[in-house]
Amino acid sequence: MKGKAAELRVRRASADDAAGIAAVLDRIIKGGRHSLLDTPFSEAEERVFIASLPARAFIHVAVTPADEIVGFQTVEPWSSFVTRAFDHVATMGTYVAEESRRRGVGAALAAASFAGARAAGYEKIFTDLRADNLDSLCYHLSLGFSVVGSARRHARLCGRDIDVVFIEAFL
Ligand SMILES: CC(C)(COP(=O)(O)OP(=O)(O)OC[C@H]1O[C@@H](n2cnc3c(N)ncnc32)[C@H](O)[C@@H]1OP(=O)(O)O)[C@@H](O)C(=O)NCCC(=O)NCCS
Numbered sequence: 148m149k150g151k152a153a154e155l156r157v158r159r160a161s162a163d164d165a166a167g168i169a170a171v172l173d174r175i176i177k178g179g180r181h182s183l184l185d186t187p188f189s190e191a192e193e194r195v196f197i198a199s200l201p202a203r204a205f206i207h208v209a210v211t212p213a214d215e216i217v218g219f220q221t222v223e224p225w226s227s228f229v230t231r232a233f234d235h236v237a238t239m240g241t242y243v244a245e246e247s248r249r250r251g252v253g254a255a256l257a258a259a260s261f262a263g264a265r266a267a268g269y270e271k272i273f274t275d276l277r278a279d280n281l282d283s284l285c286y287h288l289s290l291g292f293s294v295v296g297s298a299r300r301h302a303r304l305c306g307r308d309i310d311v312v313f314i315e316a317f318l
Contacts, residue, residue: 154211155211155255156210169190169192171243172188172193173188181282183311185305203267204221204222217244217246221241222239225238235270236269236270240274241256241286248282254289254290265318270317273313274314275311276314277302277309277311277312278297279310284312284314294314297310
């Protein structure tokens with residue numbers, strides 16, 4: 148990691164990280180510019196979410212030496228349909244606190260998550276992003292994702308219809 152981020156480390160999250168994860172996510176959701184999520188999670192809700200993650204799902208957090216969470220990345224099975232057809236496909240969400248961006252936090256999270264995803268038997272990651280989120284598009288392209296396509300007026304956020312871009316990366 149570059150600069151100050153060199154002091155950060157990436158580790159697997161547990162339910163005890165709920166407060167730190169919710170704090171990062173809350174600011175991004177309330178910022179209203181980047182995420183497809185529209186409803187903030189309380190610490191209690193985040194704790195339940197982490198505790199009830201399915202098998203083969205995990206979260207990595209990037210933490211300071213004082214164990215303060217500055218970013219996190221979720222990896223989950225892409226589909227929970229009643230079929231094994233998508234067992235090799237994961238989906239991923241990445242959230243880095245504004246003051247910690249462009250320091251390699253997202254890249255470090257992805258290095259850990261890609262390795263974890265391979266170890267869990269996934270072969271590709273498929274995810275989506277707002278078409279107006281160029282930060283996220285650039286980040287994912289830098290990780291080797293390619294654009295699969297886009298869906299028009301797919302997300303309705305704060306009364307605005309937004310196109311959604313679908314991307315994939317083979318591990
Ligand atoms: C997208 C996001 C996760 C990137 O995290 P980050 O820690 O800033 O990413 P990194 O510093 O590891 O960047 C890695 C590479 O991605 C690309 N990149 C990341 N952010 C970029 C930006 N804003 N503009 C252009 N390229 C960018 C660059 O190639 C960068 O390498 P470089 O800094 O050596 O040029 C972060 O901006 C974020 O959390 N945004 C808000 C939430 C969000 O949009 N999440 C994704 C939802 S789909």
